Amino acid sequence: MEVLKRGLMLLMVFIVLQRGEGQLSENFYRNTCPNLEFIVRQEVSIKFSQTFVTIPATLRLFFHDCFVEGCDASVMISSPNGDAEKDSADNLSLAGDGFDTVIKAKQAVERQCPGIVSCADILALAARDVVVLAGGPSWEVELGRRDGLRSQASSVAGNLPEPGFNLAQLNTIFARNNLTQFDMISLSGAHTVGFSHCNRFANRLYSFSSSSPVDPTLDSNYAQQLMQACPRNVDPSIAINMDPETPRSFDNVYYQNLVSGKGLFTSDQVLFSDQASQPTVNDFARNPGNFNGAFITAMRKLGRVGVKTGNEGQIRIDCTREVNEKFVKDLSVMGRDLGESSTSTTTQMLTLCNLRTSSLYDCLWRIVKIGSWRSWLDSLSGVNGLRICELRSSSVSMAAAVPVIMTLCS
Numbered sequence: 001m002e003v004l005k006r007g008l009m010l011l012m013v014f015i016v017l018q019r020g021e022g023q024l025s026e027n028f029y030r031n032t033c034p035n036l037e038f039i040v041r042q043e044v045s046i047k048f049s050q051t052f053v054t055i056p057a058t059l060r061l062f063f064h065d066c067f068v069e070g071c072d073a074s075v076m077i078s079s080p081n082g083d084a085e086k087d088s089a090d091n092l093s094l095a096g097d098g099f100d101t102v103i104k105a106k107q108a109v110e111r112q113c114p115g116i117v118s119c120a121d122i123l124a125l126a127a128r129d130v131v132v133l134a135g136g137p138s139w140e141v142e143l144g145r146r147d148g149l150r151s152q153a154s155s156v157a158g159n160l161p162e163p164g165f166n167l168a169q170l171n172t173i174f175a176r177n178n179l180t181q182f183d184m185i186s187l188s189g190a191h192t193v194g195f196s197h198c199n200r201f202a203n204r205l206y207s208f209s210s211s212s213p214v215d216p217t218l219d220s221n222y223a224q225q226l227m228q229a230c231p232r233n234v235d236p237s238i239a240i241n242m243d244p245e246t247p248r249s250f251d252n253v254y255y256q257n258l259v260s261g262k263g264l265f266t267s268d269q270v271l272f273s274d275q276a277s278q279p280t281v282n283d284f285a286r287n288p289g290n291f292n293g294a295f296i297t298a299m300r301k302l303g304r305v306g307v308k309t310g311n312e313g314q315i316r317i318d319c320t321r322e323v324n325e326k327f328v329k330d331l332s333v334m335g336r337d338l339g340e341s342s343t344s345t346t347t348q349m350l351t352l353c354n355l356r357t358s359s360l361y362d363c364l365w366r367i368v369k370i371g372s373w374r375s376w377l378d379s380l381s382g383v384n385g386l387r388i389c390e391l392r393s394s395s396v397s398m399a400a401a402v403p404v405i406m407t408l409c410s
């Protein structure tokens with residue numbers, strides 16, 4: 001019996017280790033991409049100078065990524081069939097500027113550290129950077145996540161919280177991701193920035209219950225204001241600020257709003273109206289330092305949810321597409337055949353893996369057969385926003401493995 005118990009314990013430790021949690025580290029890229037944080041911060045700032053939406057969009061994207069399949073940038077994958085995570089009903093309101101921020105940062109990172117840094121890590125860094133840009137706290141981001149290989153619209157339903165949730169429902173869904181009620185209240189503070197479409201809370205204004213069409217926990221002036229901004233049957237594209245007081249600052253005013261009945265969603269207001277969570281809301285409303293500290297802890301915990309590490313997943317080159325592993329394998333074999341030691345050439349060639357070529361040899365045969373391979377490759381390279389700056393063939397042989405070296409530049 002004792003032996004069995006010990007065996008079980010060991011198995012559990014093994015499973016926990018296998019899950020990859022706790023294997024992230026703040027200096028994961030110290031030797032392989034020392035400028036990473038600087039590059040990401042710079043790209044996020046450029047994007048922010050173009051639109052404020054960068055801030056809420058990136059922060060929410062991180063949350064939606066982590067709650068479905070873990071923090072693995074699976075939310076960023078585009079599927080030609082429209083059946084990826086981002087295509088699910090719950091994700092259709094993710095603002096494009098969040099995706100764009102990560103895509104631009106990744107492109108800048110690829111220029112200096114090709115094939116090294118995951119999209120999942122870039123999203124985690126960008127989420128921290130946008131909070132800082134809005135005046136919120138800063139923290140060290142743990143790194144070492146790998147990008148996921150699965151992104152399915154069907155995995156989303158039931159894994160993200162709904163604006164109509166009560167405290168128990170919120171706690172349940174956060175607990176599934178190793179986050180406590182305290183973490184959940186802290187992370188809800190992200191609603192201090194950003195926008196919501198009217199349909200996400202219209203029930204609180206027009207059809208709350210048979211005895212009271214307006215939700216009685218809503219401050220009556222705020223309810224009037226919301227009705228003006230969101231009349232019945234309003235254009236579904238209309239969105240309003242979630243924090244009516246300081247919509248562009250990352251601050252604790254969100255909690256002060258809850259205390260005065262100005263929480264936009266049921267899931268916001270319930271944090272104050274339920275006695276079990278009210279003391280935390282009161283504390284955060286009074287003490288910005290407590291909120292900041294709790295938000296940092298919760299964001300770091302959120303960043304560990306279901307992460308893939310080691311040799312799980314992959315490092316995507318283009319955050320919106322999986323790298324074709326078969327092609328990568330072929331390339332490395334070809335690299336060896338050629339005695340090609342430059343990893344950057346190989347990585348740049350990997351960019352072409354995204355072109356859904358079934359095998360390297362098919363690809364090379366087409367190059368040879370078409371004859372004018374230059375224009376064929378030019379048309380392919382456009383897909384990734386890259387162009388071919390060098391193309392050389394060290395042989396004119398028609399053998400299966402024609403050694404062609406392509407170098408792509410952005």
Ligand code: HEM
Nearest residue numbers: 056057060063093095161162163187190194195196197267
């Ligand atoms: C607690 C449960 C949560 C619920 C029920 C919830 C629900 C929502 C809903 C319905 C919207 C409006 C979407 C729209 O109409 O476009 C929204 C926006 C937003 N949420 Fe949450 N959310 C929750 C937690 C979080 C967390 C944990 C974060 C981040 C840490 C977050 C960050 C945001 C941001 C920044 C926006 C604004 C997005 C933008 O302006 O593009 N939310 N949320």
